[in-house]
Amino acid sequence: MREPIIAGNWKMFKTVSEAQAFINEVKGRAEIDGVESVICAPFTNLPALVEAVKGTKIKVGAQNLHWEESGAFTGEISGAMLEDLGVNYVIIGHSERRAYFAETDETVNKKVHASFKYNLTPIVCVGEKLEEREAGQTKEVCKLQVNEAFRGLSKEQAAQVVVAYEPIWAIGTGKSSTAEDANEVITYIREQLIALFDVETANHVRIQYGGSVKPNNVREYMNQLSIDGALVGGASLDPNSFTQLVEGAK
Numbered sequence: 190m191r192e193p194i195i196a197g198n199w200k201m202f203k204t205v206s207e208a209q210a211f212i213n214e215v216k217g218r219a220e221i222d223g224v225e226s227v228i229c230a231p232f233t234n235l236p237a238l239v240e241a242v243k244g245t246k247i248k249v250g251a252q253n254l255h256w257e258e259s260g261a262f263t264g265e266i267s268g269a270m271l272e273d274l275g276v277n278y279v280i281i282g283h284s285e286r287r288a289y290f291a292e293t294d295e296t297v298n299k300k301v302h303a304s305f306k307y308n309l310t311p312i313v314c315v316g317e318k319l320e321e322r323e324a325g326q327t328k329e330v331c332k333l334q335v336n337e338a339f340r341g342l343s344k345e346q347a348a349q350v351v352v353a354y355e356p357i358w359a360i361g362t363g364k365s366s367t368a369e370d371a372n373e374v375i376t377y378i379r380e381q382l383i384a385l386f387d388v389e390t391a392n393h394v395r396i397q398y399g400g401s402v403k404p405n406n407v408r409e410y411m412n413q414l415s416i417d418g419a420l421v422g423g424a425s426l427d428p429n430s431f432t433q434l435v436e437g438a439k
């Protein structure tokens with residue numbers, strides 16, 4: 190049985206004091222047995238967030254990492270630094286990073302390996318662009334991204350990965366994929382994991398949907414057989430809305 194996971198991706202939002210105030214608001218509310226709740230915040234917020242969530246069920250994630258332990262990489266943060274802070278999760282290969290910061294399938298794979306080296310659970314994002322969707326290439330695009338991201342992982346590592354299927358045209362647009370369409374792609378992604386590893390491993394992998402998930406539609410996704418949670422941008426920024434998302438995943 191896979192535990193559903195609601196992860197908020199705050200992107201480039203919230204100062205440290207805003208992040209602390211958010212945790213004070215959701216403490217005891219966005220903590221539900223049987224649902225994992227995670228906040229993936231800007232690097233500047235991580236030390237304060239790790240402190241603020243102590244004694245709660247809420248986990249903290251970063252939104253990126255560099256694959257090297259240290260070195261001359263101005264502006265980058267390593268997995269070793271995140272582990273040292275007490276961070277649990279890290280988003281890898283978000284479409285905004287692929288589009289604006291030149292991330293490739295190759296760097297995504299390096300980052301996935303680095304996350305395991307430093308005891309961080311990767312949330313690996315895959316998904317198609319609108320033109321790929323319209324050309325009927327959704328599954329092909331996701332297959333390639335999944336194959337590349339999981340390359341070289343052991344079955345034990347693969348089983349721990351969280352995949353976020355995020356059709357790029359649905360991110361921040363209010364145009365969400367239908368729950369049925371998302372479920373179909375996610376089922377296909379799991380089939381790829383069976384082909385790459387085995388049924389047992391693939392059945393452990395949690396696969397989220399992401400793209401304009403809100404409190405009023407989260408249950409539609411969670412009612413689908415293959416969908417194990419959501420990676421949420423905009424609707425994760427408000428404490429009440431985040432709480433409702435976690436409740437909706439139960």
Ligand SMILES: O=C[C@H](O)COP(=O)(O)O
Nearest residue numbers: 198360361400401422423
């Ligand atoms: O990582 C989250 C996704 O980019 C979805 O963002 P959104 O919920 O604002 O559409």
